[in-house]
Amino acid sequence: MQTKNEIPSVPLIHFLKHSLNILKNPLPFHHANFNAKGDTFKLRIGFSNEIVFSRDAAFAEYVLQKNHKNYKKSTIQTVDLVKYVGRGLLTSEGELWKKQRQLIQPAFHKSQLANLMGKVQAAIQSEYKHIQPGKTMDVFPILNNLAFQTVVKSLFSSAATTEDISRLQFITEAAQKMLVRELRQPYLGWWFTVSGTIEKHLQLTREARQILKNIVKTRRDANVRHDDLLDMLLDARYEDGTFMDEEQLIDEILILFTAGHETTSNALTFIFQLLAKHPEWQDRIYEESLQTSKNSDDLMQVVMSSKICQQVIEESMRLYPPVYFIDRVNIEEDEFNKLLFKKRSNLLFSIYEIHRHPDLWENPDNFLPERFNEGGRKFSSQYFPFGAGPRKCIGNNFAMFEMILAVTELIRNYKIYPEFESIEITPLITLKPKNALLRFERRV
Numbered sequence: 158m159q160t161k162n163e164i165p166s167v168p169l170i171h172f173l174k175h176s177l178n179i180l181k182n183p184l185p186f187h188h189a190n191f192n193a194k195g196d197t198f199k200l201r202i203g204f205s206n207e208i209v210f211s212r213d214a215a216f217a218e219y220v221l222q223k224n225h226k227n228y229k230k231s232t233i234q235t236v237d238l239v240k241y242v243g244r245g246l247l248t249s250e251g252e253l254w255k256k257q258r259q260l261i262q263p264a265f266h267k268s269q270l271a272n273l274m275g276k277v278q279a280a281i282q283s284e285y286k287h288i289q290p291g292k293t294m295d296v297f298p299i300l301n302n303l304a305f306q307t308v309v310k311s312l313f314s315s316a317a318t319t320e321d322i323s324r325l326q327f328i329t330e331a332a333q334k335m336l337v338r339e340l341r342q343p344y345l346g347w348w349f350t351v352s353g354t355i356e357k358h359l360q361l362t363r364e365a366r367q368i369l370k371n372i373v374k375t376r377r378d379a380n381v382r383h384d385d386l387l388d389m390l391l392d393a394r395y396e397d398g399t400f401m402d403e404e405q406l407i408d409e410i411l412i413l414f415t416a417g418h419e420t421t422s423n424a425l426t427f428i429f430q431l432l433a434k435h436p437e438w439q440d441r442i443y444e445e446s447l448q449t450s451k452n453s454d455d456l457m458q459v460v461m462s463s464k465i466c467q468q469v470i471e472e473s474m475r476l477y478p479p480v481y482f483i484d485r486v487n488i489e490e491d492e493f494n495k496l497l498f499k500k501r502s503n504l505l506f507s508i509y510e511i512h513r514h515p516d517l518w519e520n521p522d523n524f525l526p527e528r529f530n531e532g533g534r535k536f537s538s539q540y541f542p543f544g545a546g547p548r549k550c551i552g553n554n555f556a557m558f559e560m561i562l563a564v565t566e567l568i569r570n571y572k573i574y575p576e577f578e579s580i581e582i583t584p585l586i587t588l589k590p591k592n593a594l595l596r597f598e599r600r601v
Contacts, residue, residue: 162497164209165194169201180341182584184481184509191510197496208503212510214517214539216493220485220504222546227491230548231484231503237339241332241362242415243408246551256395258551261409264389265551267457270558272384273311274456280306281563285570288597293576296595297426300563302326304422307559308414314383316376321368328365329414332358337585369407386413413552419587420479421556425563426590427477428470431524432568433575433595438526439568442466443600446565460561468526470560471533474542476524477580481509481588483544508541509588571597 167190172179175186187210190198197211211217220228229235229250239248246257263269284303288294305326309317317325335358339349349355373387382388390409394400401409432439442465449462483506490500498504513521517539519528533540543553550556567573576594583589 162492162495164496164498165198166207167194167198167200172200172202182582184582184584187507188510191507196514197494206503208505209498210505210507212507212514213494214511214514217483217506217508217511217541218538218545219493220487220506221483221541221544221548224491225546225548227488228485228504229488231486233340233484237336240359241336242411243366243404245405245408245412247412247416254548257405257409258547260393260395260401261390262551264386264393265555267554269389270555271457273386273555274460274558274562276310276314276385277307277559278456278562278566280310281559281566285567288571290571290597290599293594293596295593296429297422297590297593300425300429301418301422303563304418304425304559305414307421308417310385311555312386312410312413313372313376314385314387316372316383316387321372325365325368325414326418328361329411329418331361333415333419333586365411366407369410370403373403373406416550417552417556421559423479423587423589424470424474424477424556425560426593427580428473428560428564429567429573429595430575430577430580430590430593431473431476432469432564433573435524436572438465438469439573442469442565442568446569449565450569456562457558459565460558463561463565464530465526466561466564467532467557468529470557470564471529471540471542472524472526475512475518475540476522477582477588477590478508478512478542479587480542480544480550481584482507483541506541511539511541514539569600571599573597 179186190200190210191212196213197209197216199207199209201207230248234248235250242248244253246254246261249257281303284299284306287299287302306322309322309325335355339346339355373391376383376387376391387410390401390406432442442463445463445465449459452462453459485504485506487498487500487502487504491498511517515521519525529535533542537545543550543556574596576596577592580593581591583591
C-alpha cells in the first residue's frame with residue numbers, strides 16, 4: 158500500500174521502451190504518465206537517476222515563489238547551457254545572479270523600454286517585407302528573423318554588420334540543437350566528445366564571443382550614444398561604482414540573444430496560426446489597432462492600449478508556452494501536499510500541462526482569449542509563460558511589447574488564412590512550431 162509520502166513512480170523499463178518516441182516528442186509520454194500516476198510522478202531514466210515531473214500548479218508556485226530560497230536551477234542550465242552561452246542571468250545562481258539581476262533590471266524598466274519601441278517597430282516592418290501575398294508560406298523563418306533582428310536592433314542599433322548578425326544567428330541556433338542532442342541522448346556523450354562534435358560547437362561559441370567583443374569595442378571607440386540596450390549595459394554600475402567586466406558583459410549579451418529571440422519567434426508563430434484558425438479575433442485586433450493609432454501616435458501608448466491583442470497573446474502562450482518546462486533542484490529536503498522530496502531532487506514542472514489542466518481551466522484545449530479580459534494576473538497562481546517569483550524572465554515586458562507591435566502591424570496590413578490542418582509542435586529546449594503554413598492577403 159502506498160505510504161502518504163511516496164511519489165508515484167514510472168519504471169526505467171517504461172522509459173526505455175518509449176525512448177525513441179521521447180526523443181522526437183516527449184509530451185505524449187508525459188501526458189500519459191500524468192493521467193496514470195497523478196499530477197506528480199518520478200521517472201527513472203537510469204539505474205540511479207530519476208526526475209520528478211509535476212503539473213501541480215500550487216507546487217510550482219511554492220517552488221518558484223513561496224519557498225524559492227530552497228530551490229536552484231538544475232545542471233541543465235547551470236552547467237550544460239553555460240558552456241555555450243556563459244554565466245549570465247539565465248544560467249547563474251546565488252550571489253552572482255542577485256548581483257547581475259540588480260545591475261541589469263533598470264535597463265528593462267518600462268520607461269527605458271519606451272526608448273526602444275521605435276527600433277523594435279522598424280525591425281518588424283523590415284522583416285514583414287518578406288511576406289509574399291497570395292502564396293503559401295512557412296511563417297516561422299520570417300518570424301524567427303524578425304525576433305532576432307528585434308534583439309539585435311534593440312541591443313546594438315546599427316553597430317552590427319549583416320554578416321555578423323547572420324553568423325550570430327547561426328551559432329546560437331546551432332548551439333541549441335547541440336544541447337538538445339546532449340540532453341536527449343546522454344548515452345552518446347562519449348561519442349560527442351571523442352568525435353569532436355562538442356569541441357566544434359564550443360569553437361563556434363568562441364567565434365560568437367569574438368564577434369560581440371568587436372562590436373563592443375567599436376561602440377566604445379566611437380564614443381557616440383545610441384540609447385540602446387548596449388549603452389545601458391555599458392553604463393550600468395554595481396553598488397561599489399564599478400562596471401561589468403568584458404567577459405560578464407559578453408555572457409549577458411549571449412543570454413539575451415539565446416533567450417530573447419527564440420521564445421518570441423515561437424510564440425508569434427503560434428499566435429498567427431491560432432489567429433488564422435479564428436479570423437473573428439483578427440477582425441477584433443484590426444478594429445482595435447485602428448482606434449489606438451487614431452488616439453495616439455506614441456508607440457508605448459498604443460501598446461498599452463492594445464488590450465484585445467494582449468488577450469490573444471496571453472491565450473496563445475497558455476496553449477503553447479515557448480518555455481514549456483521549468484527545472485529546479487531542492488537544496489534541502491522538502492515536503493509538499495504530503496509528498497516528500499529528498500535533498501537534491503531533480504524537478505521538472507510541465508508548464509504545458511499546467512496551462513491545460515482541466516481542474517484549472519474551463520475548456521482548457523479551446524482558444525478563448527476572452528478568459529484574459531482582466532489580464533493575466535487573475536491567473537497568476539496557474540499561469541507561468543514567463544516563469545514566476547524572483548527568477549521570472551527579466552525581459553517579459555519587452556517580449557510582450559514586441560509581440561503586440563508585431564501582431565498589430567501584421568493584422569493592420571494582412572488577413573491570415575490557414576494552410577494547415579492542425580498546429581504541430583517540436584519540443585526542443587523551447588516549444589517550437591512545425592509546418593506553420595499560412596497564406597496572407599493584403600487588406601484593401
